[in-house]
Amino acid sequence: MAFTKQKEFEIRARYEFGENLNDLAIIYKIPLVTIKKRKKKAELKGDPWIKNSRSKDGYKRYINESDKKKAEIEKRINEKVNHQLLELEDDIAIKYSITKSILSDGIERSALTRFSRIKKIADLRKSIENIPATTNEKLVIEKLKLENETKKLEYEEKKRDLDMKKEMLNNDIG
Incomplete structure (x- = not known):
């Protein structure tokens, strides 16, 4: 079976909805290595495949x-x-x-x-x-939403700091 653009699009869409690449490779009868190469190629072009996006x-x-x-x-x-x-x-x-x-x-x-x-x-x-x-209930819900967004931003900041530290550590070792 040929790995056409249509199949690549279907695999990518299913992956982005949360399915596993191993399962998709079996379903579409395409080697996992080939799918990973296409995924890597898309990332290099600036269009990454993001699971669950x-x-x-x-x-x-x-x-x-x-x-x-x-x-x-x-x-x-x-x-x-x-x-x-x-x-x-x-x-x-x-x-x-x-x-x-x-x-x-x-x-x-x-x-x-x-x-x-x-x-x-x-x-x-x-x-x-x-x-x-009541207005109080609405305010509590809005407060919880804002706290949730704040936690997400803090998580992203800490993740970036961790990635930067890992990169610096890799540069020091290498």
Whole structure:
């Protein structure tokens, strides 16, 4: 079997999604040495094959799309809740204008019942859609994301320092 550009593309794509080169060599019936040579050649040209790179990009894309969808759903839920609250406010105003009283225990009780029902429905919808219900929850999630990014940057910095020290050690020995 010839190692065509099409096969090379397929092998590279599968490798970048996380599959092992040994397994791919067996599947495509191409010597592992040949695949490694193509991989090395691509690296020298400045287009390295990076294992799991596509799955990471896909995950990041999914997270971004998921956040956008959650924001859109949250906006719709908030619009419905605001609409319900405005209706409740109008109903209270109408009922007080009819009774011509300053305060009515029955109207207040029914308004509180309806308000608690609206709040429960909104909280339930947000929990179903996995949307943080309060600003504090949103801030905690954002804080955790920032801490995660900071840890990634620290890891990359330490990795670069380690690589540089290894290179310096190799230069001193050689």
